[in-house]
Amino acid sequence: MQTISKNSPRALQLCLIKASLIFAFILSLGFYAKGTLGYFIFLFLGGWLIWTFAEYVIHRFLMHELLIPGQKDTLFHHHEHHSNPSNLKVNFFHRTFTLLLGIMINWVAWERNSTFTIFAGFFTGFLMYNFLHYLLHKRVGKYLFPRIQRAHILHHTKYPNQGYSFSTILWDWLFHTLAPAHVQVTEKMRENYFKNFNKGQETKSHST
Ligand SMILES: [Zn+2]
Numbered sequence: 001m002q003t004i005s006k007n008s009p010r011a012l013q014l015c016l017i018k019a020s021l022i023f024a025f026i027l028s029l030g031f032y033a034k035g036t037l038g039y040f041i042f043l044f045l046g047g048w049l050i051w052t053f054a055e056y057v058i059h060r061f062l063m064h065e066l067l068i069p070g071q072k073d074t075l076f077h078h079h080e081h082h083s084n085p086s087n088l089k090v091n092f093f094h095r096t097f098t099l100l101l102g103i104m105i106n107w108v109a110w111e112r113n114s115t116f117t118i119f120a121g122f123f124t125g126f127l128m129y130n131f132l133h134y135l136l137h138k139r140v141g142k143y144l145f146p147r148i149q150r151a152h153i154l155h156h157t158k159y160p161n162q163g164y165s166f167s168t169i170l171w172d173w174l175f176h177t178l179a180p181a182h183v184q185v186t187e188k189m190r191e192n193y194f195k196n197f198n199k200g201q202e203t204k205s206h207s208t
């Protein structure tokens with residue numbers, strides 16, 4: 001499986017510039033609506049959107065750039081997720097802790113009603129990303145978000161350099177990293193994607 005992507009610093013720059021324009025637009029809508037509920041809503045949405053972009057950039061430029069054969073991906077262990085899609089490595093404690101933290105952050109943001117709301121949106125996006133990625137690896141994801149799941153199945157099978165989205169298809173679409181439209185997800189792809197490796201096979205699948 002070829003997992004080295006040809007992502008130049010130039011490509012990253014262009015992504016950052018385009019995304020910043022979108023963020024500036026949404027956040028300025030929020031500042032324009034200051035004094036109304038729109039202030040909270042647009043700041044929150046802006047923060048969330050910034051997260052979805054961060055998630056895209058980290059996955060595309062960091063996680064996949066580190067997937068160089070022979071080099072250890074000790075920071076993200078993303079190659080393990082690629083060789084064993086069902087293994088997401090999020091434990092119950094981690095999930096409960098971040099959820100409680102998320103509730104606290106949102107409560108503080110609501111009380112303060114300041115630019116801190118941007119961070120609350122960002123953190124909520126991070127929380128939802130964990131949950132959404134989990135759902136993307138479940139069969140029910142087909143009905144909840146068919147387009148993102150299609151992109152994610154292709155990412156895990158034939159097109160590791162396409163489909164970096166988890167929460168929204170927006171950035172893949174905007175930055176042209178979707179697999180060609182005519183490509184079909186085959187039964188065999190789905191089978192591999194949903195396959196559940198048992199714990200004993202984990203170390204074995206690591207080297208593939
Ligand atoms: Zn490893």
Ligand SMILES: [Zn+2]
Binds near residue numbers: 081152156
């Ligand atoms: Zn995945």
Ligand SMILES: [Zn+2]
Binds near residue numbers: 059064078155
């Ligand atoms: Zn990946």
